[in-house]
Amino acid sequence: MAQTATAVRELTFGDAIKEAIAEEMRRDSRVVLMGEDVAEAGTTFKVLTGLVEEFGTTRVIDTPISEAGFTGLGVGAAMAGMRPIIDIMFGDFMTIIMDQLVNQAAKIHYMSGGHWKVPMVVRCTMGATRRSAAQHSQSLHAWPSHVPGLKVIVPSTPYDAKGLFKAAVRDDNPVVIFEHKISYRKVKGPVPDDDYIIPLGVADVKREGTDITLIALSSMVQVALGAAKMLEEVGISAEVVDPRTTWPLDEKTLIESAKKTSRCIVIDEGYGRYGVTGELASVVQEGAFYYLDAPVRRLGAMHVPIPFSPSLEDMTVPTESQVFDVARELCNK
Amino acid sequence: MSGVKPKASASAIGKDQLLRFYKQMVAIRLFEERVNDLYTRALMPGLAHLYIGEEAIAVGVCEALRKDDYVTSTHRGHGHCLAKGASPNLMFAELLGKEAGYCKGKGGSMHIADPGTGNLGANAIVGGSAGIATGAAYASKYLKNGRVAICFFGEGALGQGILYEEMNLAQLWKLPVIFVCENNGYNEYTHFSESTAGSVTGRAQGFGIATETADGQNVREVYTIASKYIERARSGEGPAFLEFKTYRYHGHHVGDIARAYYRPKAEEQEWVTQRDPVTLHGEWLMSNGVADRAALDAIQEALITEMDAAVEFAVASPYPDPIRVTEDIYA
Numbered sequence: 001m002a003q004t005a006t007a008v009r010e011l012t013f014g015d016a017i018k019e020a021i022a023e024e025m026r027r028d029s030r031v032v033l034m035g036e037d038v039a040e041a042g043t044t045f046k047v048l049t050g051l052v053e054e055f056g057t058t059r060v061i062d063t064p065i066s067e068a069g070f071t072g073l074g075v076g077a078a079m080a081g082m083r084p085i086i087d088i089m090f091g092d093f094m095t096i097i098m099d100q101l102v103n104q105a106a107k108i109h110y111m112s113g114g115h116w117k118v119p120m121v122v123r124c125t126m127g128a129t130r131r132s133a134a135q136h137s138q139s140l141h142a143w144p145s146h147v148p149g150l151k152v153i154v155p156s157t158p159y160d161a162k163g164l165f166k167a168a169v170r171d172d173n174p175v176v177i178f179e180h181k182i183s184y185r186k187v188k189g190p191v192p193d194d195d196y197i198i199p200l201g202v203a204d205v206k207r208e209g210t211d212i213t214l215i216a217l218s219s220m221v222q223v224a225l226g227a228a229k230m231l232e233e234v235g236i237s238a239e240v241v242d243p244r245t246t247w248p249l250d251e252k253t254l255i256e257s258a259k260k261t262s263r264c265i266v267i268d269e270g271y272g273r274y275g276v277t278g279e280l281a282s283v284v285q286e287g288a289f290y291y292l293d294a295p296v297r298r299l300g301a302m303h304v305p306i307p308f309s310p311s312l313e314d315m316t317v318p319t320e321s322q323v324f325d326v327a328r329e330l331c332n333k
Numbered sequence: 334m335s336g337v338k339p340k341a342s343a344s345a346i347g348k349d350q351l352l353r354f355y356k357q358m359v360a361i362r363l364f365e366e367r368v369n370d371l372y373t374r375a376l377m378p379g380l381a382h383l384y385i386g387e388e389a390i391a392v393g394v395c396e397a398l399r400k401d402d403y404v405t406s407t408h409r410g411h412g413h414c415l416a417k418g419a420s421p422n423l424m425f426a427e428l429l430g431k432e433a434g435y436c437k438g439k440g441g442s443m444h445i446a447d448p449g450t451g452n453l454g455a456n457a458i459v460g461g462s463a464g465i466a467t468g469a470a471y472a473s474k475y476l477k478n479g480r481v482a483i484c485f486f487g488e489g490a491l492g493q494g495i496l497y498e499e500m501n502l503a504q505l506w507k508l509p510v511i512f513v514c515e516n517n518g519y520n521e522y523t524h525f526s527e528s529t530a531g532s533v534t535g536r537a538q539g540f541g542i543a544t545e546t547a548d549g550q551n552v553r554e555v556y557t558i559a560s561k562y563i564e565r566a567r568s569g570e571g572p573a574f575l576e577f578k579t580y581r582y583h584g585h586h587v588g589d590i591a592r593a594y595y596r597p598k599a600e601e602q603e604w605v606t607q608r609d610p611v612t613l614h615g616e617w618l619m620s621n622g623v624a625d626r627a628a629l630d631a632i633q634e635a636l637i638t639e640m641d642a643a644v645e646f647a648v649a650s651p652y653p654d655p656i657r658v659t660e661d662i663y664a
Contacts, residue, residue, distance in 0.1 A: 030476075032475070058475070063502070064498075064501060064502065064505070066501065066502065068464070068495050068498055069464065069495065069498025069499055069501065069502050070502065071464070072463065072465065072467070072468065072495060072498070072499065073467050073468040073502055074464075075465050075468055076405075076453065076465035076466060076467060076468020076469040076470075076472070077468035077469065077471045078468070079453055079465065079469060079472075080453075080468065080469040080471075080472035080473065080476075080482075081472050082471075082472045082475060082476070099458060100464055100495075103458050103461060104456075104464065104465065108454060109661055109663065109664050110439055110661045110662050111436060111439060111440040111444040111454065112435075112436050112439075112440060112454055113435065113436035113437035113438075113439050113440065113446075113661060114437070114660070114661035114664070115435075115436070115446055115447065116446055116448060116454065117664045148662050149662055149663070151663075172663075172664035173663050173664050
């Protein structure tokens with residue numbers, strides 16, 4: 001049935017991602033998706049259920065449990081005219097594909113003097129509190145963000161996830177997208193059913209405020225928004241800024257917000273040490289130093305392997321009340 | 334041993350083709366001798382891994398390919414690039430880090446790449462290009478363009494897990510990729526018997542991949558075997574694994590001069606004097622009446638002129654403008 005106008009529905013984070021993939025596969029026959037149990041099983045998270053029915057097993061491809069193997073194959077396929085989406089079940093398996101991603105995909109364009117391109121998307125998951133223990137719970141998006149040649153998406157809402165994913169598929173570079181696995185079903189939001197894309201490298205102000213800037217990514221955007229509500233009740237107006245991509249990075253929006261509010265906390269589910277929070281805090285510090293009334297603070301995952309026991313695991317992820325406490329301290333309120 | 338047994342005789346190869354083998358092998362030999370010279374005169378930065386002694390493999394395989402077929406190469410890759418049709422001018426320019434080089438001076442000796450000749454790139458991670466070659470073969474099959482991908486690697490790559498992951502995928506999906514193992518006997522400074530358990534071709538046979546082991550110093554044999562498996566792959570019958578026995582005359586790299594601790598001089602001398610692919614093919618051409626000594630000398634003389642001019646071109650070429658350092662990071 002022909003659509004006459006854009007319909008905006010409430011979609012889950014997972015369904016928004018599936019819609020992005022399906023739309024891009026309909027648009028371009030060179031787009032294929034491959035990974036472990038992505039076809040009939042629809043991934044272990046059931047995010048892609050129904051995709052293989054529409055596109056068949058030549059485009060939605062079950063692979064052996066061989067992450068380095070099919071990621072490397074994706075690099076070559078991308079160079080030779082395809083636009084593969086490589087499905088890595090858990091972001092923790094980033095370790096297994098690192099050579100293909102870092103030494104191959106990221107460097108081929110530069111090493112070849114711009115002659116070869118690698119238009120490939122790697123999708124993987126991040127996030128703790130699923131009781132999956134130390135090898136299935138990490139948020140390792142800082143790793144590819146460190147490497148020139150890669151782009152990294154860390155979406156927080158269904159709307160952003162769809163628009164950014166579609167941009168990634170159309171990008172001529174290797175792009176890694178970290179999908180927060182708890183968000184797949186838990187986070188819902190309005191998503192237009194039309195063909196919109198969100199350019200990589202444009203931050204989004206999720207909530208306007210005047211007293212303090214909360215820079216947050218992925219799952220931590222919800223945490224920041226919750227903290228902002230609590231802060232409002234004690235008279236602190238918090239602005240929540242979501243960079244949406246760690247690279248390219250919209251430094252300007254982060255700096256402008258911090259200049260306006262004069263205080264800033266960076267919140268991320270990755271490890272704090274040598275991580276994304278450190279980088280973003282540094283960007284703000286260098287760009288807004290003379291406007292700041294307090295040091296930029298960071299809240300990241302506790303520097304421990306993610307523990308299994310719920311009582312321990314929950315301690316490792318930044319919470320609304322932690323953000324609230326740090327914000328009050330910075331604002332002296 | 335799985336797969337078909339190719340035993341097409343060399344007499345099936347045309348005269349022009351036989352002469353081209355010679356020309357291509359001599360071109361690589363002369364190119365590499367100039368690399369050695371540039372390096373030892375400190376005109377070439379970085380590292381130089383010479384292909385001298387192994388020329389028959391690159392030439393025999395690449396002569397069996399179409400221009401639009403793909404190859405991936407290794408740190409010892411100059412021979413593969415030239416055999417696939419690279420220009421010596423742009424090769425030397427790249428080796429010297431010049432703007433005119435294949436990669437604008439950003440890749441160097443170990444990363445020559447050229448879409449124009451189907452060269453997906455030389456790779457400095459041992460075994461690192463197995464995924465790229467297999468992926469290019471996957472794309473060929475999906476896009477139905479009939480292209481075959483060659484994955485060149487040394488026997489040192491037999492220790493890398495990625496190679497086996499790719500062999501599994503290639504055979505599972507019947508991809509048109511040929512794994513070409515250039516077994517020169519040494520993983521850097523270690524004899525491969527000290528690093529490699531079991532059978533070389535048995536590894537591929539475990540996946541059900543067709544295999545062949547042959548003399549890598551005989552260009553006609555390499556060509557005949559490669560042709561057979563390349564056409565087999567092109568017709569949709571899947572990958573092959575070819576092991577060619579060869580020898581690296583020089584060290585692992587140009588600076589590797591004192592080699593007696595890992596291989597005897599007598600062994601080197603035996604290969605150089607008894608099993609040199611250029612000499613053997615030249616003698617075969619003469620004894621079979623394809624060419625006389627004068628004709629072969631004329632081929633060599635013309636190539637010397639060409640290679641000397643290429644070196645001159647590269648030496649005279651400018652280095653990249655500093656502004657280029659941040660270009661080509663993203664497409």
